[in-house]
Amino acid sequence: MAAPLRNMARQRSFCLLLPVNSVSRIIFGFVVVSVLVKPSLTDELDFKEEFLKREYSLVKPYRGLGFSTSSQWDLMGTAMVTPDHVRLTPDQQSRQGAVWSRIPLVLRDWELKVYFKIHGQGKKNLHGDGLAIWLTKERMQNGPVFGNMNQFTGLGVFVDTYPNSDRNHDRTFPYVSVMLGNGTLLYDHNRDGRPSELGGCTALARNSVHDTFLLLRYSRNRLTLLVDVDGKQEWRECADITGLRLPTGYYFGASSATGELSDNHDIISMKVYQLTVERTPEEEQEDEELTVPRVDDMKQFEVEVEDGRMSGVQLFFTFLFSVLGLCLLVVVILMVYNRWKENRRKRFY
Ligand SMILES: [Ca+2]
Numbered sequence: 001m002a003a004p005l006r007n008m009a010r011q012r013s014f015c016l017l018l019p020v021n022s023v024s025r026i027i028f029g030f031v032v033v034s035v036l037v038k039p040s041l042t043d044e045l046d047f048k049e050e051f052l053k054r055e056y057s058l059v060k061p062y063r064g065l066g067f068s069t070s071s072q073w074d075l076m077g078t079a080m081v082t083p084d085h086v087r088l089t090p091d092q093q094s095r096q097g098a099v100w101s102r103i104p105l106v107l108r109d110w111e112l113k114v115y116f117k118i119h120g121q122g123k124k125n126l127h128g129d130g131l132a133i134w135l136t137k138e139r140m141q142n143g144p145v146f147g148n149m150n151q152f153t154g155l156g157v158f159v160d161t162y163p164n165s166d167r168n169h170d171r172t173f174p175y176v177s178v179m180l181g182n183g184t185l186l187y188d189h190n191r192d193g194r195p196s197e198l199g200g201c202t203a204l205a206r207n208s209v210h211d212t213f214l215l216l217r218y219s220r221n222r223l224t225l226l227v228d229v230d231g232k233q234e235w236r237e238c239a240d241i242t243g244l245r246l247p248t249g250y251y252f253g254a255s256s257a258t259g260e261l262s263d264n265h266d267i268i269s270m271k272v273y274q275l276t277v278e279r280t281p282e283e284e285q286e287d288e289e290l291t292v293p294r295v296d297d298m299k300q301f302e303v304e305v306e307d308g309r310m311s312g313v314q315l316f317f318t319f320l321f322s323v324l325g326l327c328l329l330v331v332v333i334l335m336v337y338n339r340w341k342e343n344r345r346k347r348f349y
Helices: 003-017 020-037 041-049 281-289 312-348
Strands: 073-077 086-089 096-101 110-119 130-136 153-160 175-182 199-202 212-219 222-228 236-241 251-257 264-274
Touching (some): 110 130, 110 251, 153 212, 175 236, 199 222, 251 264
Antiparallel strands (some): 073 096, 130 153, 199 236
């Protein structure tokens, strides 16, 4: 018998030798230990709810939203409230709607969990344009960036459902991406914001049978974006950006716009949680001095985007044809020159 086979046989006989009682005792022990070690999901939720910041959150039953002065949120444009959601736009053309928090965020470390739904009648690539989640200095503005102003100051997270750029063949839409605006940086709608994005991922969140969520976590200058759109009840990492500096005092918001193409864009909830993080006095000082959002090393996020410039293959062929053309020109010149010399010689004799 070969050695591995012999080992296997030995192991099997060992298992058979163990009394059934001991095996079940071992299994029972395992179960007890795992139950003790791992807190249940309910415990985890209760623990989290303690840190839920209601003043910054948008949750059912959306009391007073849209008409009461005591509400902590404002509606804008086509946005409307139903018992189940805040509909930013209906599945109709040329609509813009938004919902904005009235209270500037003073938390330095936080988590935002967005429960959203994008759905409509349009078939593949005949729907749009998506929605955006904001944490910006400005609020309640109209504009071309998913129904909000361009050149915003702060954070924008886009759930882009329509590929505007024909150079985006390498990614599948809906595509979720993050951008940090400093008041001058432009979001380029025609290129789906690709030149200014800091990270992102595909998230098949449209007409999904599952509940769709995204989670933004900001702590110690690190921004993480996670998505849960596959009904697996687990977070998938979408973007992780370090060295991102965001001042406090900005407003949470959500906006959406439809153009020729449309969809229902709904926000079910936006829950803000406080994260407790210890800081050094130096870090405190740095945070206080920060006035404009920025990323420490912008270069690391620059993506290679094919634009008007030539690709490597195009460049090679251009070079090849230029060289061939030049050779041809030289040959023609030589031929003309030789003929001219011959003619001149004939004239002399
Ligand atoms: Ca787009």
